[in-house]
Every structure is written in structure tokens, then in C-alpha cells.
Amino acid sequence: MSYNIPAYGIYLGIMIFIIVYVGRLFHKNGRVFILNLFKGDAAQTDNLNNILLLAYYLFNIGYAFVKLRFWTKVTDVEILVSSLAGNIGLLVLILAVTHYFNMALIHYLSKKESLTFTHK
Amino acid sequence: MNNQFIVAAYFIYLPVVLVLTWYVAYTLFKNGLVFMRDIFNGREEIAVATNSLFKIGFYLLNIGFALYILKINHVIDGTQDTIEALSYKIGGFSIYLGVMLFFNLYMFFRGKRAAKQRRLDMQMMQTQYGGNKPEQEG
Numbered sequence: 001m002s003y004n005i006p007a008y009g010i011y012l013g014i015m016i017f018i019i020v021y022v023g024r025l026f027h028k029n030g031r032v033f034i035l036n037l038f039k040g041d042a043a044q045t046d047n048l049n050n051i052l053l054l055a056y057y058l059f060n061i062g063y064a065f066v067k068l069r070f071w072t073k074v075t076d077v078e079i080l081v082s083s084l085a086g087n088i089g090l091l092v093l094i095l096a097v098t099h100y101f102n103m104a105l106i107h108y109l110s111k112k113e114s115l116t117f118t119h120k
Numbered sequence: 121m122n123n124q125f126i127v128a129a130y131f132i133y134l135p136v137v138l139v140l141t142w143y144v145a146y147t148l149f150k151n152g153l154v155f156m157r158d159i160f161n162g163r164e165e166i167a168v169a170t171n172s173l174f175k176i177g178f179y180l181l182n183i184g185f186a187l188y189i190l191k192i193n194h195v196i197d198g199t200q201d202t203i204e205a206l207s208y209k210i211g212g213f214s215i216y217l218g219v220m221l222f223f224n225l226y227m228f229f230r231g232k233r234a235a236k237q238r239r240l241d242m243q244m245m246q247t248q249y250g251g252n253k254p255e256q257e258g
Contacts, residue, residue, distance in 0.1 A: 025176055029169040036166070078123050081130045082191040089187030096180035103173060 003074040011084055015064040015091060019057065022095065027053045033106045064091060125196045129206050136210055137186040141179065144217055148224055149175045155228040159235045174224070182220060186213055 027049060035045045067087055074080050149171055156167035189212075192205055 022176060022180070025172065029172050029176075032166050032169045076123060078126045078130070081127065085130075085134075085187040085190035089184050089190070092180050092184030093188060094184075096177055096184055099173075099177045099180060103177065 003076070003080045004071060007071065007074050007080050007084060008068055011068075011087060012064065014084075014088060016061060018088075018092065019060045019064065019095075023053055023056050023060075026056070026099070030106075033110070036110055037106070060091075060095065063094075067091070125198070125202045126192055129192060129196065129202050130190060132206060133190060133209055137213055138183065140210075140214060140217060141182045141186060144221055145175060145178050145182075148178070148221060152224075152228060155232055159228075159231040161235065161239075178220070178224065182217060185216065189213070 030052075031045060031049055034049055035042065038045050038048075071087075072079065072083055074083060152174065153167065153171050156171045157164070160167045160170070189209065192209075194205075196202055196205055
């Protein structure tokens with residue numbers, strides 16, 4: 001009796017939910033910062049924001065599917081829970097690291113902008 | 121068949137860790153908004169956005185880590201082993217959470233100090249150049 005297919009079902013359900021939910025939050029909260037970088041150009045901001053959201057979905061959902069190929073053989077409930085937690089945990093950690101990297105990037109970009117602005 | 125102890129340990133570990141993370145994030149970022157308002161000079165929109173971005177980051181990092189370290193690699197037989205393994209995991213995770221809490225608090229204080237410095241600089245510039253207010257604030 002193999003539990004692999006239920007594991008895939010649970011994994012994809014949880015992962016796609018997390019990725020979409022978090023992506024919408026980023027989309028909503030990040031808009032102010034892109035608006036700041038573009039000095040208030042709303043149309044360009046919304047365009048870039050939507051393209052970034054799409055790229056984020058493609059990368060992360062794509063990677064979530066790729067991980068199915070390397071799943072261990074699930075023979076009982078213990079391996080089901082631990083493999084689910086390990087894989088979901090790794091993906092969420094990757095999301096966190098890219099998120100902090102993006103925040104640092106926006107911070108440095110806006111600092112550079114404001115410096116050139118004041119010393120012009 | 122000693123598998124059932126490990127499964128029971130997982131199902132105790134998961135809710136405890138999730139509730140712990142939620143509680144710490146809730147407490148930290150309820151107070152974080154006050155810091156953010158101070159850092160961004162009362163610009164409400166950007167303060168709320170930054171606070172919720174930090175909150176998302178905090179949740180992702182800590183829940184991701186909690187799930188990642190869930191697996192118990194050694195054999196467990198008996199209630200005593202279960203309690204020992206669980207307390208090792210939950211205790212270790214809560215120490216890690218404490219470190220992250222202090223790290224976030226340190227970042228808040230750093231931002232607050234930088235904002236204060238910027239305000240002082242602005243004041244000095246205004247007194248030097250005779251009320252000629254610079255158009256870009258911070």
C-alpha cells in the first residue's frame with residue numbers, strides 16, 4: 001500500500017494555497033514601494049507589479065511541481081507526515097529567503113534613488 | 121510497532137509549534153506598527169505595508185523552519201522517549217524563536233535610531249539654509 005498519491009494531493013493543495021495567498025499579500029503590500037521607486041507613476045507601477053506577481057507564480061508553483069519527482073516512497077503515516085513537513089518546510093523557507101532578499105533589494109534601490117535625488 | 125509514538129509526537133508537535141509562532145508574531149507586530157510609524161515619520165500607508173511585509177517574512181521563516189525540523193530520526197519506543205524527543209524539539213524551537221524575536225526587535229530599534237538621525241540632519245539643514253525646506257524627505 002503506497003500513500004504517495006494522497007501525499008501529492010495534500011502537498012499540492014497546501015503549497016498552492018500558501019503560494020497564492022502569500023503572493024496576493026506581497027502584491028498588495030509591495031505596491032507602495034514600487035510606486036516610491038517610480039516616483040508616483042501609477043500606471044507603470046501596476047504593470048510591473050502584475051508582471052512580478054505572474055513571474056512569482058510561475059517560479060514557485062513550477063518548483064513545487066518539480067519536487068514531486070524526487071519524493072521518497074511513502075509506506076506509512078509516519079513517512080507521510082514527515083515527508084510532507086520536510087518538503088513544505090523547505091519550500092516555505094525558500095519563499096522566506098527570497099522575500100527577505102527582495103526587501104533588502106528594495107531598501108538599497110530606494111536609498112540609492114534618494115541619494116542621487118538630494119545630491120543632484 | 122513503535123511507529124504510533126512518532127505519529128503521536130508529530131501531531132502534538134505541529135499545533136504547539138504553529139500556535140507558538142502565531143503568538144510570538146502577533147505580539148511582536150502589534151507593537152511593531154508603533155515603531156514603523158515612528159520610522160516612516162507617520163506616513164501611514166508605507167508603515168502598514170512595511171509592517172505586514174515583515175510579518176509575512178517572520179511567519180514564512182519560522183513556520184518553514186518548524187516544519188523542516190519536524191522529522192524524528194531515531195527510534196522511539198514508549199511514552200518516556202516520546203516526551204523526551206518532544207521536549208527537545210519544542211524547547212529548541214522556542215529558543216530559536218526567542219533569538220528571532222530579539223533580532224527583529226534589534227532591527228526595529230536600528231530603524232528608529234536612523235530615522236531620528238535623519239530628522240536631526242533635516243533640522244540642521246533647515247536652520248543652516250534659512251528655512252529653505254528640501255523637497256525630498258528621507
